Amino acid sequence: DTGVSQDPRHKITKRGQNVTFRCDPISEHNRLYWYRQTLGQGPEFLTYFQNEAQLEKSRLLSDRFSAERPKGSFSTLEIQRTEQGDSAMYLCASSQLDTEAFFGQGTRLTVV
Amino acid sequence: DQQVKQNSPSLSVQEGRISILNCDYTNSMFDYFLWYKKYPAEGPTFLISISSIKDKNEDGRFTVFLNKSAKHLSLHIVPSQPGDSAVYFCAALGGFGNEKLTFGTGTRLTIIP
Numbered sequence: 001d002t003g004v005s006q007d008p009r010h011k012i013t014k015r016g017q018n019v020t021f022r023c024d025p026i027s028e029h030n031r032l033y034w035y036r037q038t039l040g041q042g043p044e045f046l047t048y049f050q051n052e053a054q055l056e057k058s059r060l061l062s063d064r065f066s067a068e069r070p071k072g073s074f075s076t077l078e079i080q081r082t083e084q085g086d087s088a089m090y091l092c093a094s095s096q097l098d099t100e101a102f103f104g105q106g107t108r109l110t111v112v
Numbered sequence: 113d114q115q116v117k118q119n120s121p122s123l124s125v126q127e128g129r130i131s132i133l134n135c136d137y138t139n140s141m142f143d144y145f146l147w148y149k150k151y152p153a154e155g156p157t158f159l160i161s162i163s164s165i166k167d168k169n170e171d172g173r174f175t176v177f178l179n180k181s182a183k184h185l186s187l188h189i190v191p192s193q194p195g196d197s198a199v200y201f202c203a204a205l206g207g208f209g210n211e212k213l214t215f216g217t218g219t220r221l222t223i224i225p
Contacts, residue, residue, distance in 0.1 A: 042216050
């Protein structure tokens, strides 16, 4: 296992289009997190799963955002009707219970 | 409401000297603290952590100190090396039902050869 994997690494999309990102966590990790990072800021929490259950969502996660982790393994984050303000680095992390979270390389989204 | 604060956006240190990065927090429910290092265009990499039951944790060149009464922690890197140049994020965890990391805004460390 080579760590948390995210795909794609970069995505450029036109405003109004939908985008979907994928995250493959470290295989034995039951927790999976999504964060967003903009320039000059630290990562901000979006949502997290324990196995397949989505246990918490940030108020940053508007109705246009949806995340799934259907079988408790990989996860997808979809953004509908993208806006320029959605441009950011989207980070996925995974952890086992009560251990540090390990991050993927991130997906950089640019909305033009 | 910034619950984790890193008040120095940048820091430059001579190679071989000690680098000290500081972090303050406001939420007294935080009970576990982590430092992450981030290179451009990559995700954060876990560096070192400390539980609130300790006041010091050491791992090689990296030592984290925690002062609970002052709600302050610091990361010491000694000796500093050019490869340490990166953005360092302080993060906190804890409180009932709080399973998410709260990050500071980061400090860009530059090691001068």
